Amino acid sequence: MKEIEDIIRAYKASRQSGKKVALATVVHVEGSSYRRPGxxxxxxxxxxxxxxxSGGCLEGDALRRALLAIIQQQNKLVTYDTTDEDDAKIGVQLGCNGIVHILFEPIDPDAPHNAIRLLEQVLEKREDAVLVTLFRLNQAAQQPGTCLRYSGNTFSGSLEDGELKTTIMNDVLEVFSTRQGIVKQYGEEKPALHGFVELLKPPVSLIIAGAGNDAMPLVEIARIQGWHTTVVDGRPLYATPARFPGAGRVIVSKAKEVLDKVTIDERTVFVLMTHNYNYDLALLELLLQKEVTYIGTLGPKTKLERMLDELAAKGITVSEEDRARIHGPVGLDIGAETAEEIALSVTAEIKSVLSERTGIPLRDKSGPIHTL
Incomplete structure (x- = not known):
């Protein structure tokens, strides 16, 4: 989602300076590639x-294609065959062993449902959304482009009513339900019409309980990834915006009042690292009453076991499902020692949990690295 936020900021800046722009989107990949659809x-x-x-190998040629789309004010599809080692079209040997289809859309700022406006609508609220981009693999054919957005039980876009729209809307609801995007062919006409039906999730909302120096690199790494970060601590001398310029919010609060000051959704995660045992314990007790996907606790396993024992002594039952949500000691085992290394370990674990991945080395995977 960070990439979309960056693109929207750049688009607004281009509008202020009167520049014309085009949006390039990877809509379909056959085989391997550095970037996936979306x-x-x-x-x-x-x-x-x-x-x-891409990793930089396609951008030079894509720049020329985008400028042509801007000049002609027409959507264009370009196919890059990176399985061709001679790669005469691009002039470099990519070696990615995949075919990448990229759609270029010149943006008309006066069009109420242009691709950028639909992306803006996706970011207006912290909720899942589905975006539909239509294209034809025949590069000479008309390319409809980004045409439909769904979120908050509402549709918007430029797709005209009819059988095609009804079919696509049903696919949108299916993608929204299954949490898995698709690329699908629609109809039997030639050249065939395809749709990239994409699921977009809100940025991770990271709540860090603890404003010590070791929280600083965690905030910075989260910022680089585009996460929305809140730092909360009971110490006003520590919890200041000046100490955490990369955080969206910095809150001074007692533990029992923290959850009244933040919003929790399915993309909200917590890391407890105040170095104040009672503060972490009080907040953990409150979090166990909420549907929080990830709760990380800094410190040794004995600390977490002690907290769970104290909660049990108070009559608070910690189920197996609750235990699965608690990650203590927090982070992946990468041999982290410094605050920066620990921050890397923590964010990597959070990403793996939210992506429902194991965090194993990629060389040990038997299947493809990415899924749609």
Whole structure:
């Protein structure tokens, strides 16, 4: 989601300076590629690029394609065959062993449902959304582009009413339910019409209980990833915006009042690292009463066991499901020692939990790295 936020900021800046822009979107991949469907890049008419559609190997040619789309004011699809080691079209040997289809859409700021406006609508609220982009693999064919958004039980976009829209809307609801995007062919016409039906989730909301120096690199790493971070602590001398410029919010609060000051949804995670045992214990007790996917506790396992024993002594039952939500000691086992290394370990574990991945080395995976 950070990439989309960066693109929208860049688009607003281009509007202020009167620059024309195009949006490049990876809509379909066959085989392997550095980026998957949903990767985006904004290109201005003077060559500024925000976001990425590859590891840098396609951006040079994509810049030329985007400028052509801006000049002609037409959506264009370009296919890059990275399985071709000669790669005469691009001029470099990519070696990714995949075919990448990228849609270029010049953005008309006066169009009420242009691709950027639909992305803006996705970010207006912290809720899951589905975005539909229609394209044809025949590069000479008309390319409909980004045309439909669904979130909050409402649809918006430029797709006209009819059988096609009804079919796509049903697929949108299915993607929203299954939490898995799809690329699907619609109809039997030639060239075939395809739709990239994409699930977009809100940024991670990281609540860090603890404003010590060791929380600083955790805030910074979270910021780099585009997470929305809140730092909370009971000590006003520690919990200050000046100490945590990368945090969206810094709150001074007693433990029992923290949950009254933050919003919790399915993408909200907590890390308890105040180095104040009673503060962490009080907050853990409150969090166990909420549907929080991830609760990390800094410190040795004996500390967590002690807290759970004290909760049990108070008559608070900690179920197996609750134990699965609590990650203590927090983080992945990467041999972390410094605050920066611990922050890396913690954010990696949070990402793996939210993505429902194991965190094993990629070389040990038997299947593909990415899924749609």
């Amino acid at each position: 990767a985006r890049m904004l290109v201005t008419e003077d060559g500024e690029m925000t976001g990425a559609i």
